């Protein structure tokens with residue numbers, strides 16, 4: 001079922017081989033758009049694109065590499081003729097207490113999750129400008145809205161993505177380029193598999209809605225922001241988290 005109308009739109013989605021990126025690629029294709037999925041996971045990325053048919057292609061692309069970014073965008077134009085949207089979705093996560101996080105690891109997470117987004121925006125903007133505008137959606141996190149324990153590098157990078165999105169929004173509005181951030185809560189993907197949460201109601205009592213999200217629920221919000229239906233939205237931070245960042249649950253306060 002198409003969430004929104006994306007007909008005619010060409011979108012690049014980083015980290016699209018699996019998880020939220022793959023679900024977003026599916027939403028774009030269902031909406032009538034075409035998509036270049038990029039990732040460092042070649043086999044999985046190629047398979048995901050093949051499953052979506054001719055409207056989707058895959059290219060190996062490491063978001064930390066400026067040369068890879070240029071190649072990905074050149075490939076998009078060569079294949080689809082234009083660029084309308086960019087979803088900066090690729091990311092890595094880790095869990096360590098701040099005191100135990102290594103400097104090397106902190107740097108690695110920031111490099112992928114934040115520097116990668118910066119290079120992507122910087123490389124895509126001339127192309128979006130040339131096409132008369134577009135939509136950039138940066139995937140931050142609930143960890144970019146609150147102080148989530150065990151996420152020193154990850155949380156810092158996601159707060160950075162949220163801030164960078166605001167800067168992009170104010171600087172690029174004159175070019176008709178909208179920049180928004182999406183903040184998923186706990187969602188079932190390969191990234192969160194090690195946490196061991198099972199699908200189903202009541203599986204995440206920490207969120208007011210009591211459950212984790214599924215990738216399609218995040219993808220729907222991203223697809224909306226890519227579409228012309230979100231034409232007056234820029235600089236927004238869209239939490240898609242079952243209420244996790246809205247406040248504590250009633251159970252937490254009452255001890256029930």
Ligand SMILES: NC(=O)c1ccc[n+]([C@@H]2O[C@H](COP(=O)([O-])OP(=O)(O)OC[C@H]3O[C@@H](n4cnc5c(N)ncnc54)[C@H](O)[C@@H]3O)[C@@H](O)[C@H]2O)c1
Nearest residue numbers: 015019020040062063089090091141184186187189190191
């Ligand atoms: N799953 C969640 O609960 C959750 C919550 C909040 C935010 N997020 C964010 O959503 C995004 C997608 O996460 P996911 O849950 O689908 O995880 P995932 O691990 O399933 O997908 C992330 C993808 O990014 C790719 N990737 C990693 N490093 C890369 C690099 N250097 N260059 C290109 N691709 C690279 C991975 O190969 C992987 O396919 C991430 O930015 C993540 O931080 C996820």
